[in-house]
Amino acid sequence: MKKSYNTKAVSKEESWWDTKAVNAPLIWNKGYTGKGTKVAVIDSGIGPHSDLNVAGGISTVDYTTSYKDDNGHGTHVAGIIAARHNGIGTVGVAPDAELYAVKAMDQDGNGTLESILKGIDWAIQNHMNIINMSFGTKDDSKLLHEAVDSAFKKGILVVAAAGNEGNAAGTGNTMDYPALYDSVIAVSAVDQKYTRGSFSSTGSKVEFAAPGVDIPSTYLNNQYAYLSGTSMATPHITGMLAVLKQHYPLKTNAELRQLLQSYTTDLGTAGRDSIYGYGFARFSQELSAPPVSQKPLSKLDLAKKLTSIAENTLSKTDINAAQQAVNQLPRGYDKNAMQYKLNVLKYF
Incomplete structure (x- = not known):
């Protein structure tokens, strides 16, 4: 993962290429910001930041009971999903979504199968709408497979990074688990030219492509950083699904997953392919504004x-x-x- 840091205050939040690429400002203007959607970020935790509101969480690692981030990765991912629309810094795709920090990774960004499983179980027990998993492993696991399947059966959308082990030619199956499981939405990364990030893993299970190269977001110590990886592409899809969940509260997770296919621009080979999946996900004008008199049901x-x-x-x-x-x-x-x-x- 490539890292570069910006410790200065960042302004003109909507000018960042990634939020514009997925047409997030278009949808905010229609009244959709992911409000009421509960998103569990299973990662290294989420650090305190003026651009982030954390609704709650848990630590499943063995050295701390705090879900505060001590690595930076989780805070960056969280900002892509739901950094506040406050006129400074960055802004997430779903700025009003409810963020829940599930700290399953340590200060080096490593997690165990046990900590991940506990994190998924917590998300299920606490009725999350979406689980974001910006991590992967080459090792198949029956327990991990059963855990994500269980989450999906409970109505939760599960989104994961395809992996960063792609080859120069963009060929072969180089994807990671849990993205390889059918119950999980696998996300690949593209750059500002909408071409595959050179690192992005490929395979028939890739479902959507999203911005994943030089992505600005929140970081430790109330700072900002640019990171690259399918880890950064994944939360863009999570944010989009949070917005769709707000817009269509009666649709199931399976229906929302299928609906997202209608908000894609085909890239590469015609139809679904192993590099971009169904294509680059972006909102369109077709997502109508809610009636002024509409009130959310209890x-x-x-x-x-x-x-x-x-x-x-x-x-x-x-x-x-x-x-x-x-x-x-x-x-x-x-x-x-x-x-x-x-x-x-x-x-x-």
Whole structure:
């Protein structure tokens, strides 16, 4: 990973090439900023920064109970997702998304299978909408595979870096796990010319391409840094999915994943390929603005609405969406009543 640092205050946040490339300012102007979407960043933690709001988190490493970042990688990733739109520094793709720091990596940026598994489990138990995993390994693991599959089955979008082991020719399968698992969205990196970053791994499981070369974002000690890697491309996709989740709260994770395909520009070989996947992800004018009178449903009202829809359609997709909403309710009569209905529906 290439690193260079900028310790000065950064202004004109929307001028950065990566946020413009994915058309983030276009969507902010339509009222979509990822508000209400819960994003778990499984990484080296998130450091305190004037550009970041951290809603909570956990440490799963064995030397500290703090989820504060002591490496820098996690803070950089978090800023790409949700750095605040405050007129200075950088701004994330989904500046109002809720960031949760899951510190599973140590000060050298290394994590263990145990710390990663604990991080994924925490994300599931705390009802995250999206998990960002800007890391990878060459080692397949049944436990890791089962963990990401479980997260996906619980309605969570799982996004991971394709890897930084690509060869000069951009050939072969050089991808990492967990990006190679079917339940995970694999992200490759491109530069400002929309060509593959020379390091970006390739393979048939690549799903989307995003900015990953010379990306400015938040860093340790309230500073900013430019980093390159599929680690930086991944949070752009996470941010876009956070925005889509806000816009389409009733859609399942599988539906949102498929929907993102409609916001891509095909690069390279026509159709899906092993370098850019379905293409470069960017928002378009087609994402309409919400009605002025629209008010977000409470969690209880949303669960009731989705349960009613599931009763009418008997669709597995609708039942799963209702179950996700019911899972987020506190214990009580309403939750028990809806859970009973869903249990019955699952037998049809």
